[in-house]
Amino acid sequence: MIKNDVKVLPTDRMATADHVHEDGAETTESQTDERTALLSKGSDAKHPNVPYRDVISGRRFHFLFWSIIFGCTIAFFDTTLMASSHPVITSYFNASNAASWLSTVFYLTSTVTQPVFGRVSDTIGRRPVLLFAIVMFFTSTAWCGAAVDIGSFIAARAVSGIGAGGVVSLASILTSDMVKIEYRGIYQSYYNLAYGVGNGLGAALGGFLCDKLGWRAAFYIQLPFIGVYGVLAVLSCPDDLGPNLAKTQGKTIREAFKSFDAYGTIGMILTVSGLILGVNLGGNVFSWTHPIVICSLVLAVMAGIGLVFVEHRAERPILPLRLFTTIPVANVIGSNFVASMTVNAVIFNVPLYLQAVRQTSPTVSGFYLFPPLVGASITAIASGVYITVTRRMKPPMIIGSISALGGAIAVTCLGADTPIRLVPWLIPFVSVGQGFFFPAATIAVLALNNQEDQAVATTTLGLVRSLGSILGVALSSWILQNALPIYLNKYVTAPDAATKERIIRSARESIRSIHNLDPKHKTQVIEAYASSLRATFVAAIIFATISAMLILPARIPNLQSQADMDEPEDGVFLPEDMPGDESTSSDEDDDEQALLATPARTITRTTTGGTSRSRTLSRRSTSFGEPIERRASFDISI
Structure with missing residues (x-):
C-alpha cells in the first residue's frame, strides 16, 4: 500500500x-480543442438512472437504437448468406476454386474501411457517414443479384463489404455514443441477438432461396429491407451525435480533415490488401513463387513497417499503436483476432463438408448452421447480462475460449462415416464460444479506453476481427485447396491418366459433379474431401489454442460506471x-x-x-x- x-x-x-497561456490569460469557453469537443457531452448528471447518456433524449434513443439493430440484422444476414450459398454461386459460374474470394473480398473491404468510417464520423458527424454506408449497401446488393460473371460478382461483393461494414461499425459507434458503459452489457446483448437472428436467417434461408428461387433472389429480397432501414436512419439519427469536430471547432470540412491520417489510411489499406492477396493467390490460383504472390507479400511487409512509423507520429492515428502495446488491451485485441480466425475457418468449411461429403442440399446445410448461430446469440445475451450484473468481464472470455477450442476439436471428428445424428452436436461449440467471448471483449476494450477514444477503439476492434475473419477463410481455403489435389490423387483410381485427371478436375471445379459420378469414384472423391477438410479443421485447433493462451494470463479489471469514466483527468x-x-x-x-x-x-x-x-x-x-x-x-x- x-x-x-x-x-x-x-x-x-x-x-x-x-487553457492558460504563458501570459496568464485564460481562454474563453468557445476556444475548444479536439479533446474538449470530444468530452463536451460526457456529463450525465441530469439522468443518473437511465441507460442512455445526455447526448440524446429517451424517446429518440430508443427509436435510433432499434433502427440500427434492424440494420445490423440485415447486414449480418447478407454476410452469412454466403456461407450456405457460395457453393451454388461458384458452381453456377463454373468457378468453385474461386469460392474463397466471395467472402474474402467482402471482409477485405469491410476491414480496411471500418477505421476510416470511425475517424470520418468523428470529423463530420455520424449521420452523413451512416447514410453513405446504407446507400453503398443497397447499391452493391442490387449489383450482386445482377452480376453476369464471377468477376462482376466478386467486385459487387467488394463494394458490399464497404456498405455492410459501415452499417455494422456505425451501429457500434452510435451505441457507444448513446449508452452508458455500465449498461453496455445489456445493449450489447440486443446487438448480439441481431447477430444471431441475422446470421441464422442468412445461413438457413440462403440455401433455401438458392434451391427454390435461385441465388439471385437471395440478394434482391434484401433490397426492400435495406430501403426501410435507410428511411429509419434519416428519421432517427440526429445531426449533432458524435464529436463532429468540424462543427464544434468552428472549422470547414477541409480544415478539419487536415488532421486526418491520410498516410496511415493508405498504409493500412496496402498492408491488409497485400497480405490478403498474397495468402489467397499463393498455392490456390498461382504458385507461391509467382511474381504476383511475391509482390503482394513484399508490399504487405513494407507497407506494414511504414505504417508503424506513420502511426507513431500521426496526430489522430487511424490505427493507434497503443491499443496493440498496452496490456491488457493488447491481449484482448490479439485474442479476438485469432478467435475470429477460428470461428470463420470452421463456419466457412462446415457447409462444404455437408454438401460435398454428406451430399446434402444447400437448404439442408443452411439449416445445420442455424442452431450454432442461435446458440451464439443465446450465450451472447447471457454474457451481456452477466457482465451488467457482476461487472466482471474475464469469466465469459475464459469460457468462450475453452468452448471454441473444444468446438475446433469436435469438428475434426467429422468424416465420411460420422453418424448423421452426431453431426449437429459436433458443429455448434465454436459459435457458442464466440457468443461468450466477443461481447465481453467488446465491452472490455471500451471500458479500458476513455470516452473520446470510443470510436477508434470500436473500429480498431472491428478491423482486427474482420482481418481475423479474412485470414481464417483465406488460410483454411488455402489448406483445403492444397490438400484436396493430394488426397484426390491418392484416393481416385482410373484405368488411364486422362480419365483420372478429368474426374479430379470436375470434382475441384464443382461439388455438384460428385452426384454424377459412378458409385466407386463418388466414394473416392468424398473420402478425399473429408480428409482435406479434416486437415483444415486441425488448423482451427491451433488458432483456438493461441487465442486461449493470449487471454488466460490477462488481468481484466471490473467494469466501472460511466460517471467514473467521465471524471475529469x-x-x-x-x-x-x-x-x-x-x-x-x-x-x-x-x-x-x-x-x-x-x-x-x-x-x-x-x-x-x-x-x-x-x-x-x-x-x-x-x-x-x-x-x-x-x-x-x-x-x-x-
Missing part, C-alpha cells in the same frame, strides 16, 4: 487549467514528495494560498489497472521512479 499526499486543484480549476497533481519537477512546483505556493480557506477531507480511491486514470498516474509516478500499486490511498486536500 502506497500512501501519497496529493494536492488537486478544484474541479472548476481543472476544467480551465489546461486533467487535474494538476502536486505530490509533495516528488522533488525535481519544476513544472508542478513553480506554481505550488500560489495554489496553496488559493486553497487555504477550503477545508480538507480524505478520499480513498481505487485505481484499476489498465484504466485511463491508472495509466495517467502510472506515467507520472514512473517519471519519478515510484511505482503505483493496484490499490492506493490518497489524502487529497480540496
